[in-house]
Amino acid sequence: MKKILFLFSLLVIFQTCRPDNGIGSEAGVYDVDPVFEPYVQEFIAEGAKRGKTIDFSDSGLIVEFSDVQLAGANGRCYLGQHHVEIDKSRWFSFSEDVRGFLLFHELGHCELDRLHRNDKFGNEAWKSIMRGDPLEGIEIWMPIPFFGFRKDYFTDELFNEQIGLPDWANQTFAYAEVPASAKEVVKSAENTDRINQRFTELTEDYELEIDFSLLGAGTTSVIKLIWGTTTNHYYIQIFPGLPAYRVSGYFIGVHQDNQDNGLFFNQNISNINGAPLNKITIRREGGFEKIFMNEQFIYHIDLQKTPLASVRVEATTPQDALDNAFDIQRFEARKIN
Numbered sequence: 172m173k174k175i176l177f178l179f180s181l182l183v184i185f186q187t188c189r190p191d192n193g194i195g196s197e198a199g200v201y202d203v204d205p206v207f208e209p210y211v212q213e214f215i216a217e218g219a220k221r222g223k224t225i226d227f228s229d230s231g232l233i234v235e236f237s238d239v240q241l242a243g244a245n246g247r248c249y250l251g252q253h254h255v256e257i258d259k260s261r262w263f264s265f266s267e268d269v270r271g272f273l274l275f276h277e278l279g280h281c282e283l284d285r286l287h288r289n290d291k292f293g294n295e296a297w298k299s300i301m302r303g304d305p306l307e308g309i310e311i312w313m314p315i316p317f318f319g320f321r322k323d324y325f326t327d328e329l330f331n332e333q334i335g336l337p338d339w340a341n342q343t344f345a346y347a348e349v350p351a352s353a354k355e356v357v358k359s360a361e362n363t364d365r366i367n368q369r370f371t372e373l374t375e376d377y378e379l380e381i382d383f384s385l386l387g388a389g390t391t392s393v394i395k396l397i398w399g400t401t402t403n404h405y406y407i408q409i410f411p412g413l414p415a416y417r418v419s420g421y422f423i424g425v426h427q428d429n430q431d432n433g434l435f436f437n438q439n440i441s442n443i444n445g446a447p448l449n450k451i452t453i454r455r456e457g458g459f460e461k462i463f464m465n466e467q468f469i470y471h472i473d474l475q476k477t478p479l480a481s482v483r484v485e486a487t488t489p490q491d492a493l494d495n496a497f498d499i500q501r502f503e504a505r506k507i508n
């Protein structure tokens with residue numbers, strides 16, 4: 172349960188970084204805490220790749236931990252100045268990708284004079300890592316997928332707001348693309364409330380498929396599907412009920428550096444391909460891991476770096492106990508040949 176709460180607090184605080192007017196760096200003073208130096212250097216290098224010369228020798232730059240907790244924010248940039256403050260109490264709980272995202276966002280304010288940009292494209296995805304206050308309604312739950320193959324686009328957009336849409340914005344795959352004849356079942360289960368399976372045989376392309384009944388909207392339990400290894404994996408987390416988090420829907424995310432990081436959120440679990448969410452297919456094929464719900468394509472992510480070692484599907488109560496009312500009618504793991 173702690174993990175779930177943290178995921179949500181993370182998502183909530185993500186949006187609250189805000190530029191502020193205040194005391195700036197003295198012109199020419201470069202004072203970056205060594206903790207942040209690699210990210211500043213990466214920012215300079217990514218700018219250079221895109222023909223932007225980032226040079227702090229004239230403007231100076233201060234990046235430091237704030238003395239006090241920043242109210243509701245992970246970081247803050249003093250606009251028009253070159254001074255970034257990062258909340259120390261949160262920094263050390265972030266994964267590498269989130270740390271990079273945070274620094275790039277703040278330097279976007281401070282060095283590139285960018286303001287927040289909150290428009291979206293495609294399947295309700297943010298256009299920019301500069302998204303931020305003010306956010307409305309479910310927007311606070313929508314993560315920025317600064318991860319994997321999507322990172323390049325977000326970095327391009329950071330340095331050039333006019334950049335066109337990335338190829339992946341409208342990319343789609345058909346469930347029927349891979350015929351049944353190409354699939355070979357290696358493990359299966361029926362009528363259970365939980366899947367907890369280890370694998371050694373799925374070293375190449377594979378497909379995982381579960382048919383299940385969504386818990387009723389009154390539930391406080393959370394359904395979670397994870398696949399990968401214990402320490403690094405992807406997850407789908409479904410909130411069928413409203414009470415705990417004020418929103419129902421599902422997240423797709425990545426677990427790395429001991430942290431769950433959301434990549435995608437969608438509210439719709441009640442009508443996907445004409446039915447409530449009752450089937451999830453994870454297909455590793457064609458250089459991606461593709462996620463289908465009710466045989467409709469939803470999202471694709473980079474291949475995981477290590478072979479599939481485990482798959483877990485279960486529903487847990489707020490007390491972190493298994494919810495035996497969760498009904499998995501069928502689970503199959505298949506090799507794709």
Ligand SMILES: [Zn+2]
Nearest residue numbers: 188189190303
């Ligand atoms: Zn901001």
